[in-house]
Amino acid sequence: MSAPDLLARLATLEEQVAALRRAGWERDELPLYPTNFTAMAFSDATAFSTLWEGVMSPRTATLSLGLTLVGDQVAGVNTGGAWQVLLAGTVVWSGTVLPTYTIAYVSTGLDLLPYRGAAGLLVEIQTRRTSGATTGGRNGNGGSIGLTPRFARLL
Structure with a gap:
């Protein structure tokens, strides 16, 4: 059995490194802090x-973001709403909160390339309530x- 050719091994290694670079990798977790005291x-x-x-x-290049959303019900009246994600004050992703106790899981990748030069983003x-009860709750x-x-996650 002959040893693999050094140039062939080097070519294989270069191909694998190039594939890893194209695929990207997880860089870091972005900490997000609540603006109120509840979990x-x-x-x-x-x-x-x-x-x-x-x-x-x-x-x-990308912020991979996942959210958990849930509506409410007060005295038999379902409450729904809307949510949005802002980067530097601009809405970049939005959706609705179902007017029930149904939990929704949403996720996306947000493009950070327009903000790459910013020192702080x-x-x-x-979120906001768009329907439902107006008292109680x-x-x-x-x-x-x-x-x-x-x-x-920053990718």
Whole structure:
């Protein structure tokens, strides 16, 4: 049995390294901090309010973000809402919160290339109530929308 040719081994190694570079790899976890004191952030406001935020220096191409959302019910009235993610004050991703106790898991990859030169990039996750009860509930103002990040990875 003959030993593999050194040039063939080198070519194989270069091909494997190139494939790894193209595939990308996880760089770091982005810490997001709640703007209130509860573990599952709730909001019963009818205007958007920030529940989670963090500041970062974007050195990677993508922020992979996953959220957990849940609506509410007060005295038999279902409460739904809306959520949005902002980068530097601009809405880059948004959706709705189902007006039931159904838990929704959403995720996406946000493009950070337009922000690569920024020294500090503010990431905000906001929500608001759009339907449901107007009294009672968690804080007395009607149904509450629950939202929490599952992961925030810089890729």
